[in-house]
Amino acid sequence: MTRAPVMREALVLGISLLSAMAAGSLLILALGESPAHVYGLLLRSTWGDSYGVGQVLFKSTPLIFTGLSVALAFRAGLFNIGAEGQLMLGGLAAALVGASLPAGAPAALALPLVVLAAALAGAVWGAIPGVLRACFGAHEVINTIMLNFLAAALVLGLGHEVFLPETTHTALVVEGARLPALGLAGSAANLSFILALVAAAAVWFYLARARRGFELRAVGLSPGAAENAGVRVRATWVAAMATAGALAGLVGCNFVLGYKHYFEEGMGRGAGFMGIAVALLGRGHPLGVVLAALLLGTLSHGGMAVNALVPKELVDVLQAVIILAVAASSAALDRGAGRAGQ
Amino acid sequence: MSTTDDAVLALSGVSRAFGAVLANDRVDLRVTRGHVHALVGENGAGKSTLMRVAYGELRADGGEIRLKGELIPRERHSPREAIRRGVGMVHQHFMLVPTLSVVENVVLGREPLRRGLLDLAGPAGALRELSRRFGLEVEPRARVEELSVGERQRVEILRVLWQGCDVLILDEPTAVLAPAEVRRLFGVLADMAASGLAVVLITHKLDEVCALAERVTVMRQGRVVDELDGRVVSAATIARAMVGREVLLRVERGPRGAPPGAATLLRVDGLRVTRGEGTDAVSDLSLVVKAGEIVGLAGVEGNGQRELVEALVGLRPQAAGSISLAGRELSRLGVGERLAAGLGHVPEDRLARGLVLDFSLEENLALGRQGEFCGWFGLDRRRLRVEAIRLLAEGDVRPAEPLACARALSGGNQQKVVMARELSRPAARVLLCAQPTRGVDIGAIEHIHRGILAARGRGVGVLLASADLPELLALSDRVLVMFKGRVAGQLAGAELDAPGAAERLGELMTGAGGAT
Ligand SMILES: Nc1ncnc2c1ncn2[C@@H]1O[C@H](COP(=O)(O)OP(=O)(O)O)[C@@H](O)[C@H]1O
Ligand SMILES: [Mg+2]
Numbered sequence: 103m104t105r106a107p108v109m110r111e112a113l114v115l116g117i118s119l120l121s122a123m124a125a126g127s128l129l130i131l132a133l134g135e136s137p138a139h140v141y142g143l144l145l146r147s148t149w150g151d152s153y154g155v156g157q158v159l160f161k162s163t164p165l166i167f168t169g170l171s172v173a174l175a176f177r178a179g180l181f182n183i184g185a186e187g188q189l190m191l192g193g194l195a196a197a198l199v200g201a202s203l204p205a206g207a208p209a210a211l212a213l214p215l216v217v218l219a220a221a222l223a224g225a226v227w228g229a230i231p232g233v234l235r236a237c238f239g240a241h242e243v244i245n246t247i248m249l250n251f252l253a254a255a256l257v258l259g260l261g262h263e264v265f266l267p268e269t270t271h272t273a274l275v276v277e278g279a280r281l282p283a284l285g286l287a288g289s290a291a292n293l294s295f296i297l298a299l300v301a302a303a304a305v306w307f308y309l310a311r312a313r314r315g316f317e318l319r320a321v322g323l324s325p326g327a328a329e330n331a332g333v334r335v336r337a338t339w340v341a342a343m344a345t346a347g348a349l350a351g352l353v354g355c356n357f358v359l360g361y362k363h364y365f366e367e368g369m370g371r372g373a374g375f376m377g378i379a380v381a382l383l384g385r386g387h388p389l390g391v392v393l394a395a396l397l398l399g400t401l402s403h404g405g406m407a408v409n410a411l412v413p414k415e416l417v418d419v420l421q422a423v424i425i426l427a428v429a430a431s432s433a434a435l436d437r438g439a440g441r442a443g444q
Numbered sequence: 445m446s447t448t449d450d451a452v453l454a455l456s457g458v459s460r461a462f463g464a465v466l467a468n469d470r471v472d473l474r475v476t477r478g479h480v481h482a483l484v485g486e487n488g489a490g491k492s493t494l495m496r497v498a499y500g501e502l503r504a505d506g507g508e509i510r511l512k513g514e515l516i517p518r519e520r521h522s523p524r525e526a527i528r529r530g531v532g533m534v535h536q537h538f539m540l541v542p543t544l545s546v547v548e549n550v551v552l553g554r555e556p557l558r559r560g561l562l563d564l565a566g567p568a569g570a571l572r573e574l575s576r577r578f579g580l581e582v583e584p585r586a587r588v589e590e591l592s593v594g595e596r597q598r599v600e601i602l603r604v605l606w607q608g609c610d611v612l613i614l615d616e617p618t619a620v621l622a623p624a625e626v627r628r629l630f631g632v633l634a635d636m637a638a639s640g641l642a643v644v645l646i647t648h649k650l651d652e653v654c655a656l657a658e659r660v661t662v663m664r665q666g667r668v669v670d671e672l673d674g675r676v677v678s679a680a681t682i683a684r685a686m687v688g689r690e691v692l693l694r695v696e697r698g699p700r701g702a703p704p705g706a707a708t709l710l711r712v713d714g715l716r717v718t719r720g721e722g723t724d725a726v727s728d729l730s731l732v733v734k735a736g737e738i739v740g741l742a743g744v745e746g747n748g749q750r751e752l753v754e755a756l757v758g759l760r761p762q763a764a765g766s767i768s769l770a771g772r773e774l775s776r777l778g779v780g781e782r783l784a785a786g787l788g789h790v791p792e793d794r795l796a797r798g799l800v801l802d803f804s805l806e807e808n809l810a811l812g813r814q815g816e817f818c819g820w821f822g823l824d825r826r827r828l829r830v831e832a833i834r835l836l837a838e839g840d841v842r843p844a845e846p847l848a849c850a851r852a853l854s855g856g857n858q859q860k861v862v863m864a865r866e867l868s869r870p871a872a873r874v875l876l877c878a879q880p881t882r883g884v885d886i887g888a889i890e891h892i893h894r895g896i897l898a899a900r901g902r903g904v905g906v907l908l909a910s911a912d913l914p915e916l917l918a919l920s921d922r923v924l925v926m927f928k929g930r931v932a933g934q935l936a937g938a939e940l941d942a943p944g945a946a947e948r949l950g951e952l953m954t955g956a957g958g959a960t
């Protein structure tokens with residue numbers, strides 16, 4: 103990793119945003135509206151007031167966690183398609199542990215416990231495909247997808263036991279296990295966002311500075327060379343998948359601990375798959391992941407505001423164009439830079 | 445000019461830059477029929493670039509390209525155009541689809557049809573005919589992934605011949621071949637030239653070049669610096685022209701033999717290593733390496749040398765036997781623990797095992813030493829940087845830039861990075877070197893040999909597995925010959941200096957010699 107790429111990444115993002123805006127403008131014109139007006143509304147409804155900002159942060163938080171999850175696994179050479187299932191079980195675990203605590207449990211004790219429960223449940227679910235890969239060579243893409251279905255079935259099955267009668271959600275977690283709101287004009291943004299930033303910083307440190315992170319990157323780029331350098335490749339795979347699972351599991355914090363205070367079937371649905379796009383947009387770098395999550399969070403919340411003028415599928419189109427443009431322009435720039443030669 | 449007419453390939457004033465690097469600087473080259481024309485130079489001299497320009501794969505920035513006397517406009521040139529005019533090229537790296545058969549690979553991109561269906565019988569017959577004519581034996585129906593490296597090379601050449609060519613360009617076809625295969629390939633090339641083809645050969649094998657090529661074009665830093673007649677000049681003359689200074693094809697060394705009273709560092713007893721299918725790759729093998737001793741390991745490829753070295757490092761499980769380093773048993777330890785215990789390893793496959801190609805040089809230098817550079821606050825980048833700058837300078841790596849990407853370096857410089865790292869391990873007491881100079885240019889070879897001898901001087905024990913007999917003879921205190929997984933014999937001390945030492949090793953390698 104050299105320094106020069108920073109400018110390049112900025113260029114990739116700039117090109118992608120511009121092309122997405124251009125494509126969006128055409129669409130808006132075709133619908134008989136003014137692009138300036140629609141984009142203006144989108145911006146005002148998101149970054150224009152503190153409620154909007156809060157909602158953007160709330161929507162970005164799960165994306166930061168899942169983006170980090172996918173990015174970390176990817177740096178180890180693994181494709182984690184399983185964030186979806188990992189975050190479901192993380193949320194459920196946090197809710198169950200949080201609801202089973204005695205009502206007066208102090209936050210200093212309860213909070214670490216529930217956050218840990220979310221991470222641990224995700225880690226276990228993530229470690230399974232890691233172990234299958236390490237021991238049997240079974241490809242993690244297939245297994246993480248299968249485990250997503252299994253997680254959904256597990257949630258429904260357990261639901262019979264743990265959901266409140268006639269509902270699809272659990273009991274409320276105790277007072278002490280709740281994450282306070284950030285106080286942005288009554289928006290849903292809560293301390294989970296700060297937790298997500300801390301997680302991003304931790305992942306950055308791990309990859310850039312920690313010994314295990316160095317080994318993880320070596321394994322991702324060249325398992326053979328890593329093995330030759332004394333790195334335990336299989337153990338690294340398992341650890342990377344478990345850590346990725348833990349990060350995805352933390353999504354539960356945002357919804358369960360910070361917002362609804364219970365787990366609901368369908369919570370965070372889609373955030374796992376969006377994590378793949380976030381990791382791609384963020385170019386696998388923790389800071390990039392945070393920025394990409396904020397961007398997609400903005401589009402997601404802004405889409406509802408512009409819904410009055412244009413169908414909210416417009417933002418899906420914008421999202422898709424940005425992702426395609428990032429993939430295409432980064433590949434083109436790689437080629438331009440002339441990687442060949444011996 | 446009428447003189448260009450007899451040249452099938454003529455380049456004049458060809459230039460090509462990559463960013464700030466001038467890879468070709470106004471190069472002239474004329475290739476005529478019926479000869480092998482060698483193109484030599486250190487890694488990075490611009491040989492591949494020049495041939496890719498001629499083949500139309502890269503566009504020249506300036507200059508003229510003539511094929512069979514006809515001027516090809518720069519912007520119109522392409523490999524398709526080259527093939528149409530009978531120019532074929534075999535690239536440095538294989539471009540075959542492993543899961544397809546030989547004949548399928550050969551016809552790929554220009555599949556012949558019969559009644560709308562793919563016709564493989566016709567080409568298969570034609571391939572057999574070509575194989576016979578040029579001695580390029582390979583079974584058309586075999587799957588490429590089942591072939592040896594030498595056979596794959598033949599497939600690449602057959603593909604070009606099948607397309608129909610009278611100018612054949614080969615870019616370092618020998619880099620991956622064992623010596624016997626190199627000789628065989630060169631025999632084939634000589635026959636091709638004799639039958640009227642023009643053969644352009646990029647290679648580092650200077651001795652063979654002298655025997656084979658009538659014309660030797662020497663490139664240095666993007667320019668042609670000399671045109672020599674291979675039949676009359678020596679390898680040393682060519683080497684001097686390449687590097688621009690006197691090169692020692694054989695580094696000087698002290699008397700052979702381990703220093704008197706040297707301690708035994710590496711002891712291997714009754715080692716057995718199995719291949720995947722359960723057959724023995726190494727059976728009941730014992731050897732010792734003493735401090736300050738270089739033990740050569742000779743053998744035809746596939747006789748267990750590779751498996752032996754991998755088992756010693758811990759990359760491959762052992763079925764029986766013991767391995768000890770200075771009295772400490774290693775058999776049950778992982779790779780990391782063995783490195784910490786004092787082993788160093790220069791792997792045979794430097795691209796897959798030696799380096800992480802997308803890591804920077806400094807990160808590559810930290811591989812296997814990551815523990816040393818980690819403190820409470822993680823990787824100490826500043827200390828790593830200082831160490832990297834020192835190692836790159838000592839190792840004569842170019843560019844000596846700690847943040848450069850390993851992928852961007854030439855093969856020789858990549859190998860210097862691996863050597864520098866393995867020699868720098870503070871605890872290193874035994875160095876396992878596998879094919880340390882394969883595919884490496886002559887300047888780098890000299891440097892690598894010096895590094896190995898310097899390690900010996902410091903009391904490091906070296907096990908040197910090499911397919912290059914002159915290399916083994918030049919460096920080793922003792923040479924063990926492996927045959928079918930066992931040590932078939934050894935030559936030591938004065939025996940290595942006696943005339944006929946190479947022949948004696950050759951006999952042992954083919955199982956003809958008696959056992960020790
Ligand atoms: N695709 C490329 N992009 C950038 N630089 C290149 C490329 N190909 C070659 N070079 C540079 O051009 C010079 C000549 O390279 P090359 O022709 O591959 O040398 P040779 O084949 O003699 O080893 C080297 O400095 C190399 O780094
Ligand atoms: Mg080359």
